[in-house]
Amino acid sequence: MYYAALCPGETVALRKQDCHLPATGWGRILVDVSRPEVNIQWTDTGDAHEERGLKHRGRDDVRPVPIPPKLVQILGQHIAEFGVGEDGRLFRSERGGVVASTAYTEVWQDARKLVLTPAQFASPLARRPYDLRHAAVSLWLNTGVPAPDVAERAGHGVDVLLRVYAKCLDGHQEIANKRIEDALAA
Incomplete structure (x- = not known):
């Protein structure tokens, strides 16, 4: 989720055929479906993970997402x-179904506890798996990737990107101050 700024529903729907994983260099994921977890009362199938197209897009739209070599390596490994499921999905439950949000959220909370300080753990920092998407998009913006490019990769309009995702990373004030100071000195 972090390296590609995927939503949880996009991640659990990811299939091998959606991935271009070269031996070296950058790869690509073609995101064309999401399987968000919903109340079974609101689905036509009675399944807790309804297959949907991408948010605010046509059903057949595809969002290409370049992925860094590290994610290419992780997915290949x-x-x-x-292996993959019968339908090509990379991530599945013990019985081959869609991974439930309760499962990955529990693992995420255990990971947070291991790597964060007690104060960070008590804070809202990376509280939910979805926050990995916020962190990825914010990282891209903070490293100077132009907002239209970031928006395209994340599947947002620039207005949504700047309103929602531009302020999610902790500790970048010093970098911003240095860039402004360098620009003023030039």
């Missing part, structure tokens, strides 16, 4: 170790 994951496929080599765990």
